[in-house]
Amino acid sequence: MNHNWSVEDLLTEYQKLLQRAIDEIWENTTWKEKKAKHRYPIGNGKYKYYETTRLFPYFPKSNEFKRELRNKLLKDWPFAKHYVDSTIKTAYSILESWRQNYLKGRRKRKKPVVKRKFVRVKTTLMKVEGSKIRITVKPRKKYLELDYSNEWFYERIKDWKVGELIIREKDVYLTFSKEVEFSRRIKIGVDSNLMSLDVYHPEKGWIKVDLSELHGIAETYDRIIDRLKSIQKKAPKRISRLLQKYYARRRNRIEDYLNKLVVQLSREFPDTVFVFEDLNKFKMLENGSRDFNRKLSRSTWGKIVQKLSYRVPIEFVNPAGTSSTCPKCGSKLESRNGQVECPNCGFKSDGQFVGAFNIFVRGLGAALRGGEARDLLPYEPGGELRLVNPKSVVRVDLSGRTFTHVPS
Numbered sequence: 001m002n003h004n005w006s007v008e009d010l011l012t013e014y015q016k017l018l019q020r021a022i023d024e025i026w027e028n029t030t031w032k033e034k035k036a037k038h039r040y041p042i043g044n045g046k047y048k049y050y051e052t053t054r055l056f057p058y059f060p061k062s063n064e065f066k067r068e069l070r071n072k073l074l075k076d077w078p079f080a081k082h083y084v085d086s087t088i089k090t091a092y093s094i095l096e097s098w099r100q101n102y103l104k105g106r107r108k109r110k111k112p113v114v115k116r117k118f119v120r121v122k123t124t125l126m127k128v129e130g131s132k133i134r135i136t137v138k139p140r141k142k143y144l145e146l147d148y149s150n151e152w153f154y155e156r157i158k159d160w161k162v163g164e165l166i167i168r169e170k171d172v173y174l175t176f177s178k179e180v181e182f183s184r185r186i187k188i189g190v191d192s193n194l195m196s197l198d199v200y201h202p203e204k205g206w207i208k209v210d211l212s213e214l215h216g217i218a219e220t221y222d223r224i225i226d227r228l229k230s231i232q233k234k235a236p237k238r239i240s241r242l243l244q245k246y247y248a249r250r251r252n253r254i255e256d257y258l259n260k261l262v263v264q265l266s267r268e269f270p271d272t273v274f275v276f277e278d279l280n281k282f283k284m285l286e287n288g289s290r291d292f293n294r295k296l297s298r299s300t301w302g303k304i305v306q307k308l309s310y311r312v313p314i315e316f317v318n319p320a321g322t323s324s325t326c327p328k329c330g331s332k333l334e335s336r337n338g339q340v341e342c343p344n345c346g347f348k349s350d351g352q353f354v355g356a357f358n359i360f361v362r363g364l365g366a367a368l369r370g371g372e373a374r375d376l377l378p379y380e381p382g383g384e385l386r387l388v389n390p391k392s393v394v395r396v397d398l399s400g401r402t403f404t405h406v407p408s
């Protein structure tokens with residue numbers, strides 16, 4: 001919302017302080033040589049990988065460093081102390097996002113400079129009464145007041161909790177949060193495969209969310225981008241402008257698709273805990289390995305999980321062997337053309353179903369070993385799993401609110 005405060009001095013001082021925090025952290029950053037992996041597409045969704053040696057930045061993170069930094073910044077700071085903590089936090093997040101871009105080759109090894117004026121206001125600097133907020137600028141001397149009861153968004157958030165604010169020259173951003181209660185907590189297992197998300201729901205069974213459209217979007221733009229790159233030398237400036245345009249379009253369309261995917265997933269499975277494989281334990285699925293190529297890219301999967309985490313409760317389980325462990329007896333499965341078979345008990349199924357099912361089972365907190373199947377498969381009497389086809393296949397509807405069911 002807009003404001004008519006005179007906060008120029010606060011904005012200017014905050015900008016300077018934030019830059020000082022970045023400067024200090026930057027000066028104390030250590031750089032280590034490390035190998036970085038890169039890849040480029042060679043068509044058919046395949047990539048070629050290569051390594052380079054680069055300097056990796058490590059920011060100082062010890063409590064001692066942070067304490068000293070805080071003390072330094074507090075000297076001559078004319079406003080409330082909490083703003084200093086807010087600049088330190090913001091400085092780290094600016095540097096962290098710079099680091100990620102730098103490692104991807106999108107930024108040079110150059111210290112970030114704060115160009116925009118803004119102030120991040122922590123809740124400790126705010127007093128909230130109904131729709132009125134009082135912000136401390138200088139304790140007992142200067143306060144700012146705002147009331148959002150006449151704003152357009154008021155009806156939607158009136159009983160929500162007020163979070164951090166961001167003050168800019170003419171307007172202020174408000175954030176709100178609300179705790180959601182989940183009455184029933186059915187767990188579902190969600191596995192990512194290259195062309196689908198496979199869900200195992202204890203009552204509804206195996207549901208396949210078709211992602212071929214997502215790949216279609218990515219491939220369409222990859223083709224255009226590759227073609228542009230191949231003729232870039234002919235008109236470097238014009239083509240790099242075009243490239244920027246198509247990169248942005250690709251990003252936006254994928255973002256749009258993913259947003260609709262998570263909304264529709266959360267509507268399809270209300271009151272449900274979503275169980276995923278823990279991405280941080282995905283070390284064994286390094287680039288180029290067979291398993292890796294059968295999965296969605298790590299970054300796409302990460303985005304889906306992150307977006308879902310704003311809407312539904314989520315849990316993570318250990319990913320080791322989820323697609324190769326027999327859900328009936330726990331032996332190692334043999335796979336052939338997407339079908340898996342257990343050499344020990346003879347269990348046969350589709351590999352993608354087994355992945356989702358095993359994630360579901362791990363979400364229940366149970367590890368499968370021989371003889372326990374009966375306890376673990378409450379909805380399939382006797383632990384018999386005869387499902388080999390998904391109960392339904394659904395697709396993201398880009399213009400609707402819920403999944404489209406694909407007739408089988």
Ligand SMILES: [Zn+2]
Nearest residue numbers: 326329342345
């Ligand atoms: Zn078995």
